[in-house]
Amino acid sequence: MEKKPLWYRFYGRIVKLFLTKKTKIEYLGEKIAGPSVVISNHEGAAGPLTWEYNLKTDKKFWSAHEMTEGVKSVFRYLAYYYFPEKKHFSKFFSRLIGFIGSPFVSLTFKGMAPIPTHNSAMKLVSTLRASEAALNNGNTLIIFPEDSSKGYFEKPKFFFSGFVVLGERMLAKGMDLPIYVSYFSKGKKKITVDPPVMFSMLKELYGEREAISENLRIRMNELADM
Numbered sequence: 001m002e003k004k005p006l007w008y009r010f011y012g013r014i015v016k017l018f019l020t021k022k023t024k025i026e027y028l029g030e031k032i033a034g035p036s037v038v039i040s041n042h043e044g045a046a047g048p049l050t051w052e053y054n055l056k057t058d059k060k061f062w063s064a065h066e067m068t069e070g071v072k073s074v075f076r077y078l079a080y081y082y083f084p085e086k087k088h089f090s091k092f093f094s095r096l097i098g099f100i101g102s103p104f105v106s107l108t109f110k111g112m113a114p115i116p117t118h119n120s121a122m123k124l125v126s127t128l129r130a131s132e133a134a135l136n137n138g139n140t141l142i143i144f145p146e147d148s149s150k151g152y153f154e155k156p157k158f159f160f161s162g163f164v165v166l167g168e169r170m171l172a173k174g175m176d177l178p179i180y181v182s183y184f185s186k187g188k189k190k191i192t193v194d195p196p197v198m199f200s201m202l203k204e205l206y207g208e209r210e211a212i213s214e215n216l217r218i219r220m221n222e223l224a225d226m
Helices: 006-019 046-054 071-086 091-112 124-136 162-172 199-206 209-223
Strands: 024-027 036-039 059-064 115-117 140-143 178-185 190-193
Touching (some): 006 091, 036 162, 046 059, 046 190, 059 091, 059 124, 071 091, 115 124, 124 140, 124 162, 140 162, 162 199, 178 199, 178 209
Parallel strands (some): 024 190, 036 140, 036 178, 059 115
């Protein structure tokens, strides 16, 4: 496994102790192994941290670029977008929590070293290139494709298709990625992971990007009931 920096290994233990709970990963088929892609629901801020500290394999995350660009950027994202728009906190409380939490969140994300994503289609190229490099190194990519612009729902209502674009790119380069659909239940402290489906099979079954995204979203919501 890839070794994290010494400071992050120590810091990560503190984060795990206070902010995450031990979560069971229940496999309905094969265990996760890279190179591959895992599709997960976000479950607010808990999703990435839970995967980080419970999945014991080399992995990289897709994350909003604002979370990877230092303390000021993290504060702006948390205080002016994440807390008021996604968590529906008051402006005052959003600013307060953003101010207090941004140094710690920034440090955590620095250690996790996620791959930044952007809303711009032009910027998607850099995300795809970094993802390709990670996959070629044997990593599992963990991607949270749900549209959370109106907040987080117990069952995601819409998926963005960036991960499908990645699958198409890698298939064109000769790498047929296993895609694992998963569902994280914070209340049950459990992640349910479906057997992997090869990306080529998804293309054969559903064809268009939107159809692939929608069918995987439906499957994720079925996992929520298990």
